Amino acid sequence: MYARLRSLLPAQEDVSEYEDPLTCAELAIAQQGFQVEGLRYFRLPFVPLLHRIERIGPMHTHKLSDRVLKRFPFTQRYATVVVMKNLSPPQR
Numbered sequence: 001m002y003a004r005l006r007s008l009l010p011a012q013e014d015v016s017e018y019e020d021p022l023t024c025a026e027l028a029i030a031q032q033g034f035q036v037e038g039l040r041y042f043r044l045p046f047v048p049l050l051h052r053i054e055r056i057g058p059m060h061t062h063k064l065s066d067r068v069l070k071r072f073p074f075t076q077r078y079a080t081v082v083v084m085k086n087l088s089p090p091q092r
Contacts, residue, residue, distance in 0.1 A: 027082065034086035041069050041079035 022030070043065055050061040069075055 021080070022082075024077065031084070031086065033089065035089055037085045037087055039082070039084040041076040042066070042081040042083065044068060044075060044078055045080060047080075 043062065047058075047061045047065050050064075051058060069079060
């Protein structure tokens with residue numbers, strides 16, 4: 001279903017053929033050796049779809065996405081934006 005939903009959204013013109021979303025395993029690799037703080041997930045895939053409906057503004061769609069992500073943590077795997085702060089480990 002997720003692949004079908006992605007096929008409805010046109011590809012960005014400024015993205016190379018070698019770019020693709022990070023997998024959970026790749027995100028875990030990026031976190032290795034760091035103390036991760038403030039990991040947050042944002043923007044479920046329905047946000048750009050709802051933006052196409054003129055009566056629904058960006059503020060409402062982002063708030064709805066945020067509520068879904070907080071209430072149903074299993075949806076985090078579908079978030080299109082992940083933000084984290086990687087802190088260096090303490091020096092020994």
